[in-house]
Amino acid sequence: MLEQFKAYLQNKVAITDEQFELISGKLKIKTFEKNEMILMKGEVSAHGYFVMSGLLRSYSIDSKGKTHIIQFAPEQWWLSDRNGMLFNEASDFFIDAIERTEAVVIPKDYINDAAKIVPCMHDFNHTILNNSIRFMQKRINMLLSATAEERYLNFIKLYPNLTLRVPQWMIASYLGITPESLSRVRKDLAHKHFKI
Amino acid sequence: MLEQFKAYLQNKVAITDEQFELISGKLKIKTFEKNEMILMKGEVSAHGYFVMSGLLRSYSIDSKGKTHIIQFAPEQWWLSDRNGMLFNEASDFFIDAIERTEAVVIPKDYINDAAKIVPCMHDFNHTILNNSIRFMQKRINMLLSATAEERYLNFIKLYPNLTLRVPQWMIASYLGITPESLSRVRKDLAHKHFKI
DNA sequence: ATGCTTTCTTAACATACATCAATGTAGCGC
DNA sequence: GCGCTACATTGATGTATGTTAAGAAAGCAT
Numbered sequence A, B: 001m002l003e004q005f006k007a008y009l010q011n012k013v014a015i016t017d018e019q020f021e022l023i024s025g026k027l028k029i030k031t032f033e034k035n036e037m038i039l040m041k042g043e044v045s046a047h048g049y050f051v052m053s054g055l056l057r058s059y060s061i062d063s064k065g066k067t068h069i070i071q072f073a074p075e076q077w078w079l080s081d082r083n084g085m086l087f088n089e090a091s092d093f094f095i096d097a098i099e100r101t102e103a104v105v106i107p108k109d110y111i112n113d114a115a116k117i118v119p120c121m122h123d124f125n126h127t128i129l130n131n132s133i134r135f136m137q138k139r140i141n142m143l144l145s146a147t148a149e150e151r152y153l154n155f156i157k158l159y160p161n162l163t164l165r166v167p168q169w170m171i172a173s174y175l176g177i178t179p180e181s182l183s184r185v186r187k188d189l190a191h192k193h194f195k196i
Numbered sequence C: 001a002t003g004c005t006t007t008c009t010t011a012a013c014a015t016a017c018a019t020c021a022a023t024g025t026a027g028c029g030c
Numbered sequence D: 001g002c003g004c005t006a007c008a009t010t011g012a013t014g015t016a017t018g019t020t021a022a023g024a025a026a027g028c029a030t
Helices: A003-012 A017-023 A082-087 A110-117 A120-145 A148-158 A168-175 A179-191 B003-012 B017-023 B082-087 B110-117 B120-145 B148-158 B168-175 B179-191
Strands: A028-032 A037-039 A047-053 A056-061 A067-073 A078-080 A094-097 A101-107 B028-032 B037-039 B047-053 B056-061 B067-073 B078-080 B094-097 B101-107
Touching (some): A003 A017, A003 A047, A003 A120, A017 A110, A056 A078, A056 B120, A067 A168, A078 A082, A082 B120, A101 A110, A110 A120, A110 B120, A120 A148, A120 B056, A120 B067, A120 B110, A120 B120, A148 A179, B003 B017, B003 B047, B017 B110, B067 B078, B078 B082, B101 B110, B110 B120, B148 B168, B148 B179, B168 B179
Antiparallel strands (some): A047 A078, A047 A101, A056 A094, B028 B101, B047 B101, B056 B067, B056 B094
C-alpha cells in the first residue's frame, strides 16, 4: 500500500526495506474526494501530504474574491502548510483536492521522530526542502520576468501532464493571468503552429 | 567575532556556548566590498553566507538584459545557491554585494557535519529552510495578486530599513515593476499623505 | 438523451504598467 | 569644489493584459 512512498524515499536516500518498515508504522493513507476541502485559511494544520494518486492544490483568495494558485501537487509531490507544520501558526492558504486523491498523511513530528530511528531521514528532509526552495525561486523569477506566453510555455514544460488534466482557468490562476488572456495566448500559439 | 552568529543560532535552537565552540571552528568570516561579485550564474557554489553586516542580493538577468532581484539578504539573513549547495549544479542566479558586507561563510557540508556533534543543528536547518519556504510562498502570492502600489507597501512593511538603503530601481526590480512605475507609485502615495 | 452548470472562446473596450526620452538631482572620486 | 556617473522624476505615448459581456462547447447529473 505504501509501496509508492517507499520507492520515492529510496530514490532520494539510501534507506533499506527493513528501515522503512521501522518508520512506516504510523503512516496512514487518506482519500480525498474531488473538490473536497482539506485545509481552510486560518486553520492550524498538523499534517503534510504526499500525493500517491490524484491532485491537490494550495491557493489564496484575494480581497476581490479571485483565486490564486500557489502550488499544484500531483503524484509524487508534497503539499503542506509550513505555518502549521513547524510553527503552530494559522495557515495563509487553502488546500483542496482537484481530483479524487490518495495521499500519505505525514504528521507534524514525523520526520524528526523517524530520523531518530533512521538518521538519513534528515537528509531526505533537507533534500525535499531545498528542492522546494529551488523550485519556488525559479517561479519567482518567472513571475518577475516572463510574459503570459512565456509563463504558459514554461508551465507546459514543467507540468506536461497537468496541462491536460486541470481546467484552463486554474492554469491561468497559477500563472498570474486571467483565463481570457490564457485563451488568447493559446490561440496565438496555435497560429504559430505550436504543438504540445 | 562570531558572537552575532552565535546569538542568532541560540535564538533559534537550544545550543550552549560550549556546543557552539565545538562546531564554530571551521567557520570563516569573509568581507565583500561594495559591488563585489560573489557568484556568477553558471558557477557551482560550495558556500552559503550568513550576513553579519551589509547587504547581499541574488538576481537574474533576462534575455533583454533586465535585472530581476530574487532575494535581498541584509543583517541576520541567509543567502546561498541551492543548486550548488545540495546538488552540485550550476547556479541559476548571480550573487553580489550591494554594500560592503561581512558574512559568515558556511561550507556545503557544514550543517550535516555540525549536526553529528550537536544534533539540534538539524532542527535549526529545518527551521530556516521552512521559514524560507513560507517567505517565498507569500512572495509568490504577492506577485500573483497585488498591484504595484500594494507590492511596494508590503515591501516597506517587510523590509523597513531596506527601503532607505537600496536604490529605488533595485526595489522596483524586486517588486517586478519598472523604476518609472515605482516613482509614480511613490508620488501617488505622497499625494495621499502616506508616510513611511 | 436532456437539461443544467462549468469552462472556454471571442470581441469591444478599459487600464495599469512599460517604454522612450528629456530633465533634474544626488552621490562620489579626483 | 568640479565634473562625471548613477539615480530619480516627469510627460507623452504604446502595449500587454484585464474587464465585461455574450455565446459556444464541454462536462455531468438525472
